[in-house]
Amino acid sequence: MAQTPNDYLERILTARVYDVAVESPLELAPNLSRRIGNQIYLKREDIQPVFSFKIRGAYNKMVKLTRAELDRGVVCASAGNHAQGVAFSAEYLDCRAIIVMPATAPQIKVDAVARRGAEVVLIGESYSDCYAHAIKLCEENGMTFVHPYDDPEVIAGQGTVGMEILMQHPDPLDAIFIPVGGGGLLAGVAAYIKRLRPEVKIIGVEPTDANAMYLSLKLGERVNLAQVGIFADGVAVKQVGEETFRLCRDLVDDVVLVDTDAMCAAIKDVFEDTRSILEPAGALAIAGAKLWAAREKQEGKTFVAIASGANMNFDRLRYVAEQAEMGEGREAIVAVTVPEEPGSFRNFCSLIGARNVTEFNYRYGADDQAHVFVGLSIQKRSEVTELIEKLAAHGLPAIDLTDNELAKLHIRHLVGGHAPQAQNERLLRFEFPERPGALLNFLQSMNVGWNISLFHYRNHGADYGRILVGIQVPAEDDDAFTAFLQKLGYPYWLESDNPAYQLFLGS
Known part of the structure; x- marks a missing residue:
């Protein structure tokens, strides 16, 4: 009724x-x-x-069962939270509980149910996949089904x-x-x-x-x-x-x-x-x-x-x-094409100005132009349009990838590869204080005659930023390069012999 x-x-x-x-x-x-x-x-x-909140409904259902029904036990099908509510209630009411959960349920929920003394059965990928099995258990064992919502x-x-x-x-x-x-x-x-x-x-x-x-x-x-x-x-x-x-x-x-x-x-x-x-x-x-x-x-x-x-x-x-x-509209992703020539990165960062860079990915690919994947902190979406127009006015075409799922989920992690043309490449890791302008300071300190052939940076909210940089430095510039590193003052590690670099990025 x-x-x-x-x-x-x-x-x-x-x-x-x-x-x-x-x-x-x-x-x-x-x-x-x-x-x-x-x-x-x-x-x-x-x-x-x-x-x-699931403990409310589960307990209200179970506490109104007769002692005989509780003694036969209860069964539920749940993605996790209702399962915990039933397991908690079963422990409190001293009755057996079998919890049918999808195989995709987070382990934290599975463990929480098991700790309450309930028997866990993992099957299927959603609640609907678990329901039929739970009903079958009830019919076979004379147990009561505790529905997660339709009761x-x-x-x-x-x-x-x-x-x-x-x-x-x-x-x-x-x-x-x-x-x-x-x-x-x-x-x-x-x-x-x-x-x-x-x-x-x-x-x-x-x-x-x-x-x-x-x-x-x-x-x-x-x-x-x-x-x-x-x-x-x-x-x-x-x-x-x-x-x-x-x-x-x-x-x-x-x-x-x-x-x-x-x-x-x-x-x-x-x-x-x-x-x-x-x-x-x-x-x-x-x-x-x-x-x-x-x-x-x-x-x-x-x-x-x-x-x-x-x-x-x-x-x-x-x-x-x-x-x-991304969900709050406080980060934008932009793909920018810049000339493949010494000093172009520094020019690009100057145009970005005081904006906080959250991510910077680039790998040398051709002799004439470079494609840079950049993340930027923003306050409103119109800033992206304004920046793209500014870059275009300086000969740097750019596109907005903020709503591009492929870019957000995959491309940002795959910018790289071997670059046979990147001769005399030296790979270094740097740490620098995470503050606006630190990235531009790094680029302005570098000899304009050296070409950046690889760059990766991601702001993780730590006190220190970590970047990976490939720089093409001729052998005759060894002394100048050493002086540059010492003057820069940032901790660094030479990684040119790292096997991971040799396998996936090296020239």
């Missing part, structure tokens, strides 16, 4: 979540608020005992997040942004908020490559995606729930889609305000709030974004850091 809004209000008000969950704080994000021109509060579900008790448990938001923020509120996988959190919060404060907009947020709710609401029926992206593994769901779709169809005002760069930028935004690191799915709502505010030209409004989880794999941080500046 379909649940009415009144039924869900009662279910949420009587939900049993606080045996194991905490009332998470609602915190203003001051830096982000200033940047987007609206007050944005973070609902900190990332600090729950399992670092995710009224689970939805009600997640709805307590909405209940807390209204208690913590009784003042006017314009919109609440909620991450969407199967729709349990979105449906639960929407059911509560729309019953008591119907003027508050409820906006779901999904990845562009896992947009099952967006398409379902647009088409008026549940769609089944052929495949989903797994960067935001916590919401990698091919089909939303039947009950969650029914509720969201009536209660949700909008669904916003954000890409990977936007999620990475949101992770950085939250870190800068809280010093906490969200997982990609946990940062979805923040990314959506930024996009929606800009798209709808909102200013002076008050938003809540649910920071839904923090089960981040440490090895993903490198990628997140690389993409965050």
Whole structure:
């Protein structure tokens, strides 16, 4: 029998979540608020005992099972956070739990589930791939399936997040942004908020490559995606729930889609305000709030974004850091063609001026011209257009690669190769203080008669920058080259005999 809004209000008000969950704080994000021109509060579900809101729904479902049902055990299918909620609840309620997880689940989530004493089964690549196997286990063993989202008790448990938001923020509120996988959190919060404060907009947020709710609401029926992206593994769901779709169809005002760069930028935004690191799915709502505010030209409004989880794999941080500046529009990638002649690099850097160079890749390839791959810190996108026009006016044609996925993901790491024409090449590594102008100082100190045949630099945010340089220096200039290195004053290492250079870059 379909649940009415009144039924869900009662279910949420009587939900049993606080045996194991905490009332998470609602915190203003001051830096982000200033940047987007609206007050944005973070609902900190990332600090729950399992670092995710999922413990609410899982426990509320399980605590209402009979002792006999608990003794037979429970099974769930989950990408990770619901799995931890079920495992935690099973440990608390002293019952057996089998957790079916996709083989792509982050190891940090797999380990966290196993530590709670649950049995982990890895199968498939998404939630949908795990579901059938979990149901089979239930039928074979007489166990209870704990659905991650499509169950009224689970939805009600997640709805307590909405209940807390209204208690913590009784003042006017314009919109609440909620991450969407199967729709349990979105449906639960929407059911509560729309019953008591119907003027508050409820906006779901999904990845562009896992947009099952967006398409379902647009088409008026549940769609089944052929495949989903797994960067935001916590919401990698091919089909939303039947009950969650029914509720969201009536209660949700909008669904916003954000890409990977936007999620990475949101992770950085939250870190800068809280010093906490969200997982990609946990940062979805923040990314959506930024996009929606800009798209709808909102200013002076008050938003809540649910920071839904923090089960981040440490090895993903490198990628997140690389993409965050792109997602925030604070780094641009430009390809510039310069004459292949001594002094051209110095001329190019002079035209860049005081801009902070984040990356510089070049390898000698032809006698007449050189193609340079450059990353630059920017404040607004118009700076890129202005720089390209300036370079063109000085005979240096350039193109903007900031939105080029091939360039961002691959080409930046592949600029190189053997250069048989680069005679008398000497390869050196340098360290220099990471400050604006250090790169230009290096080039201005060098003899204009020596040609740079290789250059690689990437700003990693450390105190010292590290560059790799190939310089063509005739043997008769040995003394002058030694004097140049001593005068420069930067620590350096000669790498011409390094086997890695000989194999992949040497002439």
